[in-house]
Amino acid sequence: MVALFIEIKNVSKKFKNHDQEFDVLKDINLEIQKGDIFGIIGFSGAGKSTLIRCINRLETVSSGTIHIGNHEIDKLSKKGMNLYRQKIGMIFQHFNLFDSRTVYGNVAFPLEVAGKSKQEIKRRVTEILELVNISDKKDFYPGQLSGGQKQRVGIARALANNPDILLSDEATSALDPVTSLSVLDLLKDINKKLGITIILITHSLDVIKYTCNNMAVLEDGLIAENGSVRKIFAKPSSETAKVFIKNNADLAKFDYLGGGDGI
């Protein structure tokens, strides 16, 4: 079960704006095991989104390599990249569903793109809508759904092509605590059932604590520390992790008084 799956080696990313250069990722090294739920936490602007966007090549790295299984992803051709992306699902903070398509049509989209037949699409969409428990909304448009329902559709759409990896960029940040929990439960559930490796970005420690086995703390484009969630919670070494854990404890007290939102 424990097998190295995603290997990020010496990855740096620079953005050029006009004549200025920004080092957004600085020499990132990470190893993620197959079947893991891996959390990446950091303050806003730390480079979390940029990092996972490098994994499905929505961004290209400036230097360094990313291996997934036996593939070095920065060596893929354009066509190869599209095939490869079909095997990596992604979900977003603002869902990014297509308003012109029903729930069914949204989930069918990646299958159409992969060139599946009509029957195959129908079979798969039905199956996957059942898995995320939203079959009854099949003919609804995104405009008719609540945030939690939208994210379920987002997850269904991301899973349609049986991906090996699911990338989650703040997928619960726009949801209320109770809905967040149910979405996180769903992620844990599909990780268990399908064995999908999940990489989850968040700025909430509770999300990590509730969902992940391993984690990395990203601080200004650097990995400040990484390891098992339990270990880091017990003995944080980075400034960011300490601040997060302290704030979390304060929030918990606040929660006890009846305010604040846990997740």
Place this chain on the structure above:
Amino acid sequence: MREFLAQVFSAEVWGYVLPATWQTIYMTAISTAITIFFGLLFGILLYITDKDGLHPLPIFNKIFGAIINSVLSLPSMIVILLFLPLSKMIVGVSYGPKAFIVSLSIVCIPIFSRMVENSVLEVAKGKVEAAKAMGASNLDIIFKVMLPESLPTLIRNFVVLTITLISITAIAGSFGAGGLGELAVRFGYHRYRSDILAAVIIVLLVVVECLQLFGASISKKILKKRHLV
């Protein structure tokens, strides 16, 4: 007044106005079809070749954008005259509705290209990202995401385009294109036939109003179906 109204709706007046109306509709319809085809093509081309687009080609984009803008910045009357010789080469005549279709399309293609570009630019960036992340090709993104998502806006722009075209056919009318524009100049202006002028105005008002209502209602219907209003 009564007499004037009776004259406006007389068989004599409509004997002039109806054929001219058909000429205007004919010119507008065919130019619209041509404009939609090239406008969609060019608008999408502008969008995808932008430096932040799906397939950046910055130099091509700059040059192409400059050509579009230069046609846009010339008065329609000048563009019509400028392209009449080309019209003649393509359709063989240089007068009548047919001759002006090429010129009219050339006036309108840059307008509609920019409209299309702006409509697809309105589609949230996140949707394009999501499609890319699912391994969609650029063609998939254009035909399965950009165009369907922006359809309500495209329809509204399409109506504005058609109305613009009608008014430009009137300018073409004063150079021998026929249609309502020519009628208005020939009878309304040169022969002081205010009854014919009034009938022309009535037809234009009705046609434009119908188009407006039709476009707005289809656009609204789509938005309603998608539960976006």
